[in-house]
Amino acid sequence: MNEFHPCLVKRIALLGPAGAGKSWIGRQLARLLDVPVIHLDRLYWKPGWVATPDAEWQEIQLRELERDSWIADGIQEGGSTPTSGWTQRTRSCSWTSRR
Numbered sequence: 001m002n003e004f005h006p007c008l009v010k011r012i013a014l015l016g017p018a019g020a021g022k023s024w025i026g027r028q029l030a031r032l033l034d035v036p037v038i039h040l041d042r043l044y045w046k047p048g049w050v051a052t053p054d055a056e057w058q059e060i061q062l063r064e065l066e067r068d069s070w071i072a073d074g075i076q077e078g079g080s081t082p083t084s085g086w087t088q089r090t091r092s093c094s095w096t097s098r099r
Contacts, residue, residue, distance in 0.1 A: 002031070005010075010067060010068065010070075011070055011072075012029060012035070013072045013073075013074075014071065014072065015075070016075070017033040017075065020084075022073040022074070023039060026039075026071045026073040033069075035071050036067070036069070037072075037073065037095075038064050038070050038073070039070040039074070040074055041075065042075055044057060044074070
């Protein structure tokens with residue numbers, strides 16, 4: 001059985017539908033692992049729910065992805081999403097929750 005070593009966990013992407021608990025679990029993991037949380041919705045949406053232009057969003061994502069460690073949470077709705085690219089920087093692990 002593999003042991004959990006928090007010092008080895010540096011990048012976690014929590015992507016899924018609205019209301020799934022991504023932000024909650026992100027905050028819990030951040031406390032456990034002492035890793036900063038990046039709330040992608042807060043970075044992507046401007047006041048009045050105006051989307052960040054694509055070029056600017058790419059720059060923001062690249063800046064945030066360069067951090068040594070992070071927990072990113074955001075909505076993934078299929079197709080082209082504001083969260084695409086984050087899973088490419090993490091090891092894959094899927095968790096499905098049904099209510």
